[in-house]
Amino acid sequence: MTKAFIGIVTVVIIACLGLPTLLLSSLLGSGSGACSLAASPTMSSSGQPADTGQWDTEQLAIATTIIEVGVTKGVDSWGQTIALAVAMQESRLQNLPHLGSRNNFDSLGPFQQRPSQGWGTPSQLADPAYQAGKFYDKLKTVPGWQTMPLTEAAQKVQLSAYPQAYTKWTSDAIALFDQHRTGESALDCSDMPFGNAEPALRNPDGTWPDESCSIHPDPTTGTGCITPRTLHLVQQATAAGFPKPGCYRVDDHGEHPKGRACDFMMTTRGEASGAQKAQGDAMAAWAVANADRLGIMYVIWFRMIWTPAQGWHTYNNPYGGNDPSGWHTNHIHLSVA
Structure with a gap:
């Protein structure tokens, strides 16, 4: 090629x-x-078509307003996703008036902001764009919100009595943001070669052969070792045009010290965006499409993790730091069996 x-x-x-x-x-x-x-079709974090029918025209218009206000406020895609999830939980993306006995005190609008807590006057809070702007203004005062889990960042703004309730809207918010982004x-591209990686060697019964970390040194780092199946992954990813990775790493957990994991950097400076983010999205899709051929156990990219059993779901960052590396917003992690 x-x-x-x-x-x-x-x-x-x-x-x-x-x-x-x-x-x-x-x-x-x-x-x-x-x-x-x-x-x-909008895709949910599980990789299945999202239920786009759950939002009517007015709800989608409010979602669009929230996203567009985020853009004007200079808030990135993660902040816009947080805002969508909050509005989904608080109002189901509705511009709610005062609901009398069914109201939480004097809460109003898509973010359920309260005049008595200084968010604005009732007439101001009747405008979804105003509410979105106030949400972003407060979010931007939260140190490190860009790398926080969604629930934590949302709670710093909302001070909800049920902070964990935001978590369940993560996949829907991501899917709705992606729908808006792609139009x-x-x-x-069903005819494109997402599934054309050369399969790794299997046993006659279809299982993966046991492989030791036998290739010394790891050609991607010049140190340590990797398994033959990891080398095959590197070769196939390189042939597909993706960046060369770093694989072996001394660590106290995971597959890197076993020579069974690689990190493919999309950017060396902070969180990927624009064409770098698009390239990461493309590689993540390529990895998932080729997981069975290459023996990929899981893929981590942009706060999400994919496994064959669960599809895409929220990554909880159990080991990484609170930065683009820890949240995998600057690189894709691939682990092989």
């Missing part, structure tokens, strides 16, 4: 994961017919 072809495949894969069609055209030329426009249509 030539480098030129690898580059084209990579660009098309990235486009399929959400880059604007105009950018794709500028990179590939208007004559490219590799992908066609088709309806785009009403997306590129149908």
Whole structure:
């Protein structure tokens, strides 16, 4: 496979994961017919089509307002996702008036903000854009909110009596944000080679052979060792046009010291965004599509973890630091069997 072809495949894969069609055209030329426009089902964190019917037109309009206010406030995608989850929990994305005996004191609107607590006047709080702006203003005063778990960041703003209730809306908020980002249509790339990695060697009964950390040194780091199956993963990922990883690492947990895990950096400076984020999305999709071929046990990317049994779900960061590395927002982690 030539480098030129690898580059084209990579660009098309990235486009399929959400880059604007105009950018794709500028990179590939208007004559490219590799992908066609088709309806785009919103995907939940489990990898299954989300129930887009749970939100009506008015609720989706409020979600759009929340996202757009976040953009004007300079809040990144994680902050916008937090805001969506809060509004989902507090009001089900509705601009609620005072509900009398069913109200929590004098709470109003999509974020259930209270005039008596200084959020604004009742007339101001009747405007979802105003409420979203007030939410973001307070969120931005919370030190380190960018790397906090959703529930923790939401609670710092809301001071809810039921802070864990925000957690259950994480997948819905991510899915709705992604739907807004990709718009009403997306590129149908079902013919692209997501599933074309060369399979790793299996036993005759289909199981994975036991492999020791026998390749010395690890060619990605020049130290330690990796297993043959990890080397095969590195070769296939490189052939697909993704960044070269670092695999072996001395550690007291996980697969890195066993030579069975690799980190693929999307950026060396903080959280990935723009084309770097799109490339990470593309690689995550490629890894999931090829998990059975390559013996991938799990994928971690952008606060989410994928396993064959559970699909995509929230990553709880049990070992990493409270930074882009710990939350895997600057690199993709792949572990193999």
